[in-house]
Amino acid sequence: MRAFTYERAPSVEAAAKAAASNPEAKFIAGGTNLLDLMKLEIETPTHLIDVNGLGLDQIEPTQEGGLRIGALVRNTDLAGHGIVRRDYGLLSRALLAGASGQLRNKASTAGNLLQRTRCPYFYDTNQPCNKRQPGSGCSAIGGFTRQHAVIGTSEACIATNPSDMAIAMRALDAVVETVKGDGSHRAIPIADFHRLPGDTPHIETVLEHGEIITAVVLPPPIGGRQLYRKVRDRASYAFALVSIGAVIQPDGTGRIAVGGVAHKPWRVEAAEAELPKGARAAAGILLSDARPTDHNRFKLDLVERTLGAVIAEARG
Amino acid sequence: MQFDTPAATNPIDQLKVVGRPIHRIDGQLKTTGRAMYAYEWHDPNTPYAYGYPVGAAIAKGRIKSIDVSAAKKAPGVLAVVTTLDVGELKKGQFNTAKLFGGDRVQHYHQAIAVVVAQTFEQARAAAALVRVDYVVEKGAFDLEKAKDSAIEPAAKPGEAPPDTAVGDFDAAFASAPVTLDETYTTPDQSHCMMEPHASIAAWNGDKLTVWTSSQMIDWWRSDLATTLGIDKEKLHLMSPFIGGGFGGKLFLRADAVLAAFGAKAAGRPVKVALPRPLMANNTTHRPATIQRIRIGAGRDGRIAAIAHESWSGDLPGGGLETAVNQTRLLYAGAHRMTAMRLATLDLAEGNAMRAPGEAPGLMALEIAIDEIAEKLDMDPVQFRILNDTQVDPENPKRPFSHRNLIGCLEVGAERFGWSQRGRPGARRDGNWLIGLGVAAAFRNNLLIPSGARVRLDREGIVTVETDMTDIGTGSYTIIAQTAAEMLGLPIEKVAVHLGDSHFPVSAGSGGQFGGNCSTAGVYAACVKLREAIAQKLGFNSDDVVFENGEVRSGNRSVRLAEAAGSDGLVGEDTIQWGDLSETHQQSTFGAHFVEVGVDVATGESRIRRMLAVCAAGRILNPITARSQVIGAMTMGVGGALSEELAVDTRSGFFVNHDLAGYEVPVHADIPHQEVIFMDETDPMSSPMKAKGVGELGLCGVSAAIANAIYNATGIRVRHYPITLDKLIGGLPDVA
Numbered sequence A: 001m002r003a004f005t006y007e008r009a010p011s012v013e014a015a016a017k018a019a020a021s022n023p024e025a026k027f028i029a030g031g032t033n034l035l036d037l038m039k040l041e042i043e044t045p046t047h048l049i050d051v052n053g054l055g056l057d058q059i060e061p062t063q064e065g066g067l068r069i070g071a072l073v074r075n076t077d078l079a080g081h082g083i084v085r086r087d088y089g090l091l092s093r094a095l096l097a098g099a100s101g102q103l104r105n106k107a108s109t110a111g112n113l114l115q116r117t118r119c120p121y122f123y124d125t126n127q128p129c130n131k132r133q134p135g136s137g138c139s140a141i142g143g144f145t146r147q148h149a150v151i152g153t154s155e156a157c158i159a160t161n162p163s164d165m166a167i168a169m170r171a172l173d174a175v176v177e178t179v180k181g182d183g184s185h186r187a188i189p190i191a192d193f194h195r196l197p198g199d200t201p202h203i204e205t206v207l208e209h210g211e212i213i214t215a216v217v218l219p220p221p222i223g224g225r226q227l228y229r230k231v232r233d234r235a236s237y238a239f240a241l242v243s244i245g246a247v248i249q250p251d252g253t254g255r256i257a258v259g260g261v262a263h264k265p266w267r268v269e270a271a272e273a274e275l276p277k278g279a280r281a282a283a284g285i286l287l288s289d290a291r292p293t294d295h296n297r298f299k300l301d302l303v304e305r306t307l308g309a310v311i312a313e314a315r316g
Numbered sequence B: 001m002q003f004d005t006p007a008a009t010n011p012i013d014q015l016k017v018v019g020r021p022i023h024r025i026d027g028q029l030k031t032t033g034r035a036m037y038a039y040e041w042h043d044p045n046t047p048y049a050y051g052y053p054v055g056a057a058i059a060k061g062r063i064k065s066i067d068v069s070a071a072k073k074a075p076g077v078l079a080v081v082t083t084l085d086v087g088e089l090k091k092g093q094f095n096t097a098k099l100f101g102g103d104r105v106q107h108y109h110q111a112i113a114v115v116v117a118q119t120f121e122q123a124r125a126a127a128a129l130v131r132v133d134y135v136v137e138k139g140a141f142d143l144e145k146a147k148d149s150a151i152e153p154a155a156k157p158g159e160a161p162p163d164t165a166v167g168d169f170d171a172a173f174a175s176a177p178v179t180l181d182e183t184y185t186t187p188d189q190s191h192c193m194m195e196p197h198a199s200i201a202a203w204n205g206d207k208l209t210v211w212t213s214s215q216m217i218d219w220w221r222s223d224l225a226t227t228l229g230i231d232k233e234k235l236h237l238m239s240p241f242i243g244g245g246f247g248g249k250l251f252l253r254a255d256a257v258l259a260a261f262g263a264k265a266a267g268r269p270v271k272v273a274l275p276r277p278l279m280a281n282n283t284t285h286r287p288a289t290i291q292r293i294r295i296g297a298g299r300d301g302r303i304a305a306i307a308h309e310s311w312s313g314d315l316p317g318g319g320l321e322t323a324v325n326q327t328r329l330l331y332a333g334a335h336r337m338t339a340m341r342l343a344t345l346d347l348a349e350g351n352a353m354r355a356p357g358e359a360p361g362l363m364a365l366e367i368a369i370d371e372i373a374e375k376l377d378m379d380p381v382q383f384r385i386l387n388d389t390q391v392d393p394e395n396p397k398r399p400f401s402h403r404n405l406i407g408c409l410e411v412g413a414e415r416f417g418w419s420q421r422g423r424p425g426a427r428r429d430g431n432w433l434i435g436l437g438v439a440a441a442f443r444n445n446l447l448i449p450s451g452a453r454v455r456l457d458r459e460g461i462v463t464v465e466t467d468m469t470d471i472g473t474g475s476y477t478i479i480a481q482t483a484a485e486m487l488g489l490p491i492e493k494v495a496v497h498l499g500d501s502h503f504p505v506s507a508g509s510g511g512q513f514g515g516n517c518s519t520a521g522v523y524a525a526c527v528k529l530r531e532a533i534a535q536k537l538g539f540n541s542d543d544v545v546f547e548n549g550e551v552r553s554g555n556r557s558v559r560l561a562e563a564a565g566s567d568g569l570v571g572e573d574t575i576q577w578g579d580l581s582e583t584h585q586q587s588t589f590g591a592h593f594v595e596v597g598v599d600v601a602t603g604e605s606r607i608r609r610m611l612a613v614c615a616a617g618r619i620l621n622p623i624t625a626r627s628q629v630i631g632a633m634t635m636g637v638g639g640a641l642s643e644e645l646a647v648d649t650r651s652g653f654f655v656n657h658d659l660a661g662y663e664v665p666v667h668a669d670i671p672h673q674e675v676i677f678m679d680e681t682d683p684m685s686s687p688m689k690a691k692g693v694g695e696l697g698l699c700g701v702s703a704a705i706a707n708a709i710y711n712a713t714g715i716r717v718r719h720y721p722i723t724l725d726k727l728i729g730g731l732p733d734v735a
């Protein structure tokens, strides 16, 4: 870990401004991802701006009938919130499928959206990695890739986004609210928030440097059976091999977002149109351009089968 | 004490303290955080410095140069010592890979420098500034590819030969009406003990004191002295508490060597712990195996021919993973052969991990047994019972000292409800395919000399000192029980001090020999102390009775405190083993029963319940023994379902080198576990009549799970771990 300076920002705007004016600065929320990465010198900010004291820890109904979730709301509090449990069961389930009780107590909503990949080569600073060190190459390609992405990959990077929460947010069409260094606000639909790796896998979201997430807004509830199915090698405390977040309506229509397969939560609206026909039809479209490796080809089958189980459970 | 005739009735047989379910005497220290582990030793008056290791970034080659200028200038840095600075060092007797010194890189993350600073954080930050220039060489990293070049290694003295053969296997196999010929693989596995390898080294002139985390004090002391080129007598080693080892702390590791060099260079005591990401590639691991098993049986279900061949790899000069061990002894069959071959691999050193040999060997053999039983249309429990042997099948003149595999299987089948087991794929519970599996457990009982010193003081307290270690197993407790039993005292009157090289050399902890051997050593020392007490009092030592804090002879009785006098009395001895383990085969036995559920859609396998039945001689303490067995069963679940060090066969290292990537079971993976100990003693094994259980509990578990998964799904997976990708293609359609 490199030495760093630390400040507690007095306001959201001040935090954004301070960050924007220092290219080496980063925000710190729960620190459960950032500090681990700093210890390994995968992240090397020289200045940390603590955003915990900015009052961004509220959950409030919006005028439209949705829910505004403060960026600093802890995963535990979000999962256990009455309205979330009642109207956005998918989100609650996805959160509880992630990490452990201790981590969820610390992990924030914004931090969770921005958590970085779990590609093991990314974590080993001896290995070339375009995400960690742009232009150095990707050591995962041709290596051990059981966990890696099968779709939306590039020649530069085949890493996945490991967040469970983000899958639910994607299926629920959440909107990310931010404040930039110049004080301007914007609202980014979750669909546009995370990027595919392309030639620049080190750029994972559309956030600009210094742009602070203030809230994530959920549109009014859409009902349906809301399920999150996380498939993994052990029963808890493991990242998803594949996960499915689904909202299935009584008529068989619905939404699905898939985790563990891509650099971002994977959702294809055209595939959802096939849902009433069943998992095979929907999965076929979802993964139609998949480029798996020999190690992770099983994920194609696994998505289809898991989706089948989710649909069956929703109907049951 | 020379143990060369079977134990007769002795004071241990009273079982007033031994054999009782006594909670760990060190339990409170541990649960309240007062048990000091190596890195935690802290004298507030000592200006400790902190060393952070640098691991090699290549798997094989040479170091051209190391630039430490930036590291040396970094804040708080006191010293940087590189592998080039210290030059070639002698290698300890028990190490295959060199730990430090010289310009050769033998494996990834080999220690090549230590940076010492005033704080841990400063040392870690500075370590990242060390720049190394390498010459990379091509290495061999893929066992499958190296297999054909594997050689028959020379038999090491005192160890079993790589090959054995009895009768005419080929002919018998060729003419057997029912045969099996399959290949199984087990992956590299990591010990993943909770406490990392850690040491503090403090020099005082040419004398060195080291607090460390070691299973084997004397081995470490010798090997550290050799590595540092100092006299063993100048080295004081302490390891009173150890946060798990599983074989990973049997042999001296780099943390101790780096701490010693760092402390010398910095001129003050230095603490070094191996960071978790270094553990997989810097230390040792259980090597992967490829195993071919052939079994030929008659229609009556009797094994006529059995062959087990195994291939494993290691660094040059390394050893075999002896995966065929159990096959030489477990089942009858007149015609048999076993063979082991060793390939050269440039991965980190392969070495002992809990039940080396038998653990991976049974992972394969006990699937094969399930398979041949099925071919014979026999129940696998019945098949095992039918093929039991009471003599060493390679040398039928040699009986087992005591063997109750049949009892374990029968009791287990009854208690587990084995009769509920149906045909493969027949049982279902919602989305779960349910299956039952069984495997035999087998692990040899090893005998190693073990010494202890026992002191009786004028307060009537008995203090035991031995360099035996407690790696979480319960050594403190069973040693206290032994001394209490021998001297007729309640356990509260016994103090136990372990893990210090000033104490008599013991068996140490490993190979499940520690419990039986170390208590036998304490037994021997207590016999000496009893004699000393009797002699001092002028009692005839043949008829003295030690009971209720008193020593009695005829109608005379004296309180022990009084007998001790102001100077106290001491007994010291070492148990030495005669040839009972040559005339008789000493092994431990068990049966594992497992119920699994396999998710019909995803292929995720989850354990529903497990039972182990163990026949392992006298159980010295059912609480600590059970704790060993359930821990071992848990490890077997990891081995079956998730644990695998993934090799990058291009650049030669274990990729998933942290606890996020290498998945050991978590609580949610381990539901109901039950352990039954058969009521037995083995007088051939020691005066304690005990054997080991700590490794037995692991042996066979993974195969029982594999067999249960087969029973659930009808899919036979022969390559561990049995992850869902290996099942998913064969599961019923769900879409």
Ligand SMILES: Cc1cc2nc3c(=O)[nH]c(=O)nc-3n(C[C@H](O)[C@H](O)[C@H](O)COP(=O)(O)OP(=O)(O)OC[C@H]3O[C@@H](n4cnc5c(N)ncnc54)[C@H](O)[C@@H]3O)c2cc1C
Pocket (backbone or CB within 6 Å): A026, A027, A028, A029, A030, A031, A032, A033, A034, A035, A036, A051, A071, A072, A097, A098, A099, A100, A103, A106, A107, A108, A109, A110, A111, A112, A113, A114, A115, A162, A163, A164, A165, A211, A212, A213, A214, A237, A238, A239, A240, B660
């Ligand atoms: C052992 C372990 C297991 C885990 N398992 C899972 C799992 O199964 N599923 C899962 O989904 N996750 C898992 N996680 C990840 C966990 O969910 C994340 O670490 C956590 O959500 C990050 O939140 P945080 O508040 O701690 O973020 P931090 O670590 O504080 O920050 C993460 C990133 O977000 C940035 N950031 C934080 N707040 C803001 C803001 N308001 N605006 C702009 N940028 C901001 C930081 O600069 C940093 O780059 C696991 C983590 C660990 C350590």
Ligand code: SF4
Pocket (backbone or CB within 6 Å): A117, A119, A120, A121, A122, A128, A129, A130, A131, A132, A137, A138, A139, A140, A141, A156, A157, A158, A159, A201
């Ligand atoms: S997959 Fe992406 S994160 Fe992993 S090594 Fe390649 S570039 Fe780095």
